[in-house]
Amino acid sequence: MKILVSLKRTADPDNANKVKVAPGGAKIVTDGLEPKVNPFDEYAVETALRLVENGKTRIAGDTVVVASFGPKEAATNIRQSLAMGADSGLLFTTDDDSLDGDLVARALAKVVEAQKPDLVILGKQAVDGDSNQVAQVLAETLGWPSATFAMSVNLSADKKTVTVGREVDGGVVKLTLTLPAVISVDLRIVGAKAVTNNVTPAAFAYNDGPRFAPLPMIIKAKTKPIAEAPLASLGVDTGLKVRYTGFELPAARKAGIKVKDVADLVERLRTDAKAL
Amino acid sequence: MATLSDELRASLREALPPDTVSYDPADLAEYGRDWTKVYAPAPSAVAFPRSTDEVARIVALCDKYGARVVPSGGRTGLAGGAVARDGELVLSLSRMRAIDPVDPVAMTVRVDAGAVTEAVHQRCAEHGLTWPVDFASKGSSHVGGNIATNAGGVKVIRYGLTRQWVLGLVVVTAKGDVLRLNGALEKNNTGLDLRQLFIGTEGTLGVITEATLKLTRLPGPSQVLLLGVSDLAAVLALFRVARRGPFVLSAYEFFTDKCIARVQRHRKLRVPFDTACSHYVLMEVEAHDRDALEAWLASLFEEGLVVDGTMSQDSSQAAALWALREGISESLSATGMPHKNDVALPIAELEAFCARFEAVFAARYPGWEIVTFGHIGDGNLHLNVMKPDAMRREDFLAQTHEADRELFELVRHHRGSISAEHGVGLLKKPWLSYSRTPEEIAMLVAVKRALDPNNTLNPGKIFDLP
Numbered sequence: 240m241k242i243l244v245s246l247k248r249t250a251d252p253d254n255a256n257k258v259k260v261a262p263g264g265a266k267i268v269t270d271g272l273e274p275k276v277n278p279f280d281e282y283a284v285e286t287a288l289r290l291v292e293n294g295k296t297r298i299a300g301d302t303v304v305v306a307s308f309g310p311k312e313a314a315t316n317i318r319q320s321l322a323m324g325a326d327s328g329l330l331f332t333t334d335d336d337s338l339d340g341d342l343v344a345r346a347l348a349k350v351v352e353a354q355k356p357d358l359v360i361l362g363k364q365a366v367d368g369d370s371n372q373v374a375q376v377l378a379e380t381l382g383w384p385s386a387t388f389a390m391s392v393n394l395s396a397d398k399k400t401v402t403v404g405r406e407v408d409g410g411v412v413k414l415t416l417t418l419p420a421v422i423s424v425d426l427r428i429v430g431a432k433a434v435t436n437n438v439t440p441a442a443f444a445y446n447d448g449p450r451f452a453p454l455p456m457i458i459k460a461k462t463k464p465i466a467e468a469p470l471a472s473l474g475v476d477t478g479l480k481v482r483y484t485g486f487e488l489p490a491a492r493k494a495g496i497k498v499k500d501v502a503d504l505v506e507r508l509r510t511d512a513k514a515l
Numbered sequence: 516m517a518t519l520s521d522e523l524r525a526s527l528r529e530a531l532p533p534d535t536v537s538y539d540p541a542d543l544a545e546y547g548r549d550w551t552k553v554y555a556p557a558p559s560a561v562a563f564p565r566s567t568d569e570v571a572r573i574v575a576l577c578d579k580y581g582a583r584v585v586p587s588g589g590r591t592g593l594a595g596g597a598v599a600r601d602g603e604l605v606l607s608l609s610r611m612r613a614i615d616p617v618d619p620v621a622m623t624v625r626v627d628a629g630a631v632t633e634a635v636h637q638r639c640a641e642h643g644l645t646w647p648v649d650f651a652s653k654g655s656s657h658v659g660g661n662i663a664t665n666a667g668g669v670k671v672i673r674y675g676l677t678r679q680w681v682l683g684l685v686v687v688t689a690k691g692d693v694l695r696l697n698g699a700l701e702k703n704n705t706g707l708d709l710r711q712l713f714i715g716t717e718g719t720l721g722v723i724t725e726a727t728l729k730l731t732r733l734p735g736p737s738q739v740l741l742l743g744v745s746d747l748a749a750v751l752a753l754f755r756v757a758r759r760g761p762f763v764l765s766a767y768e769f770f771t772d773k774c775i776a777r778v779q780r781h782r783k784l785r786v787p788f789d790t791a792c793s794h795y796v797l798m799e800v801e802a803h804d805r806d807a808l809e810a811w812l813a814s815l816f817e818e819g820l821v822v823d824g825t826m827s828q829d830s831s832q833a834a835a836l837w838a839l840r841e842g843i844s845e846s847l848s849a850t851g852m853p854h855k856n857d858v859a860l861p862i863a864e865l866e867a868f869c870a871r872f873e874a875v876f877a878a879r880y881p882g883w884e885i886v887t888f889g890h891i892g893d894g895n896l897h898l899n900v901m902k903p904d905a906m907r908r909e910d911f912l913a914q915t916h917e918a919d920r921e922l923f924e925l926v927r928h929h930r931g932s933i934s935a936e937h938g939v940g941l942l943k944k945p946w947l948s949y950s951r952t953p954e955e956i957a958m959l960v961a962v963k964r965a966l967d968p969n970n971t972l973n974p975g976k977i978f979d980l981p
Contacts (some may be wrong), residue, residue: 253831275829295789319828451787451825451832454742458813461806 240301242287243356248274248316249367264485279362285449288324289434294443302326321460322452328465339481344376349473363423374423384416390427396437518559523580537561547599549592558599567724575691578971586718588660591652594940596717622730628659644730647674651841659723665715667936672892673765683727689967699727718973720966737801739833742824743792761807766799767892774843781846790823852902854915859935860894868929879918895935923949939977
């Protein structure tokens with residue numbers, strides 16, 4: 240079993256309020272913000288790791304490969320996945336600004352051709368652009384079955400199919416895909432028992448959330464390989480289909496008012512807010 | 516119970532804007548207590564002044580009419596220093612929370628005493644600066660209270676106590692005089708530094724109303740490590756090694772599995788690794804050489820110093836690891852009744868002390884839940900005992916009082932302090948003599964009498980006047 244996970248680095252989503260728009264609205268400025276792994280991609284790494292272990296130790300022969308597109312510094316973020324337990328990394332170098340969802344999907348298709356994984360797992364979207372396209376375009380390009388927004392994944396004992404739970408209005412839809420396949424994951428995939436592989440004991444419960452890297456793995460991650468090559472070496476057309484025409488910040492919220500007492504509040508609700 | 520005299524009430528009404536003083540029972544109950552749960556609040560009034568001048572008028576009137584004043588900040592204290600239980604007027608600085616513009620060249624900021632610690636941090640961070648006084652209650656505590664108690668916290672090993680980060684103070688004396696001490700001077704060698712008299716004396720000598728804080732640059736990227744070790748001796752052994760590690764050590768905290776169990780009950784947080792350990796160390800390091808740090812970590816495993824562990828990969832993980840440590844104090848109070856001890860030992864005595872205190876607690880509290888944590892890197896241990904659910908409160912307090920005697924004997928024997936950073940307040944007052952000699956206490960009394968002859972300010976805290 241070989242799983243490919245795609246990873247994007249994004250400006251610290253916990254400090255999204257510090258994002259600025261460049262004068263003229265030409266671009267978003269994220270200077271000074273810590274580059275972090277897109278949280279949904281981190282969930283994808285966690286999903287992959289849960290599929291290739293028995294709750295405690297790795298299943299022999301299974302591998303998890305992490306691929307990323309971006310500047311050389313993105314190697315740091317790949318290294319974090321290796322510290323969580325992934326086996327090797329691939330970094331295809333380019334500027335953050337020279338990428339769009341379409342290009343990443345077509346480039347990933349080339350990586351898939353070379354790596355021949357049984358399963359590709361991605362975050363459902365990156366928290367910066369919120370485009371939510373790569374998994375879909377990739378599956379279409381490869382002609383593979385896909386399931387988006389996975390909240391549970393069950394790998395069959397014979398490792399020939401995965402059954403993916405997707406949250407929909409009023410319930411959960413389950414899709415069974417024949418491998419190889421593409422899955423994009425949603426927040427609930429890192430719940431204690433969301434990922435099962437018919438190897439890990441049914442009673443085993445993970446900690447909620449992506450795992451913290453164990454110290455021995457952090458130390459070991461240094462010796463795991465990260466292969467680095469220019470994006471162009473994949474032989475894809477690096478032209479962009481998505482063009483950003485302008486950015487603006489949301490309008491600032493108006494200040495609230497203080498009311499004297501309940502009677503005043505009711506009066507204001509009636510006259511100013513016209514809510515009553 | 517004493518109440519404010521009619522003359523005083525009338526004078527306060529005359530001297531101050533109408534909404535300055537409250538006699539509302541809800542305010543009295545709220546502002547008469549701090550995080551210490553032991554004492555019932557019973558003040559007779561709460562004043563909410565807006566300026567140093569108003570504070571001066573209130574204190575002068577109280578002093579004139581014989582009323583007593585309890586200065587009050589964020590009320591996060593753990594020794595009863597801000598408790599008013601005998602008809603006092605509580606002087607809350609909560610309306611005085613202005614923060615002036617940060618001076619990025621002088622690296623100072625002037626604030627009113629009621630400024631919330633975390634708000635000051637946020638304002639300074641915009642300039643790449645910080646006031647390095649940091650602890651779990653920073654979201655509620657006031658700068659004035661931090662200074663009046665010379666607060667400690669989690670970064671003392673790196674930056675020292677609050678005392679070292681205060682340049683100037685504005686203080687209202689018991690007579691209602693306003694002292695402006697030291698301004699924004701870094702250097703001022705002109706005799707006795709009066710400013711330091713008011714730092715750490717818990718509002719017994721004067722009311723701090725404004726401060727000029729000394730700032731420092733925000734530290735560079737840091738890593739937070741959570742390490743599982745086998746016992747308290749291993750916590751100390753690891754500390755010895757960490758002192759010489761290839762990094763700047765900015766925090767060295769420890770806690771036990773019992774702390775984590777309480778945190779898990781209250782906040783649903785878990786230690787993010789699988790090996791169950793009895794003791795945990797949280798270290799924060801500023802490592803400029805990542806390879807050297809990793810090599811050092813590898814050596815810990817080779818030498819068997821740690822059992823398991825993790826290191827933050829980004830700032831969110833760092834915050835998540837800190838949440839385990841910072842949630843302890845709150846979780847103990849939320850899930851039970853802790854009896855808290857906050858002792859300090861010389862680093863060199865820690866090992867000998869720890870070996871003996873566990874025996875004292877085991878003998879005194881057979882089968883009780885002992886919850887230990889602390890800033891062991893600066894010799895500070897928080898030794899807590901939880902009240903058994905079935906035991907009556909009075910019995911619990913009586914038993915812990917008896918055990919304290921034995922504990923503090925041990926602290927004295929090892930030349931430690933009965934209160935490292937929580938202050939003395941009411942809670943540790945009976946034990947002051949275990950850390951201070953009769954000659955010292957006579958001097959403390961003389962200073963109090965000189966500065967506050969009518970015993971107006973926070974009476975009965977730290978020591979009783981003979």
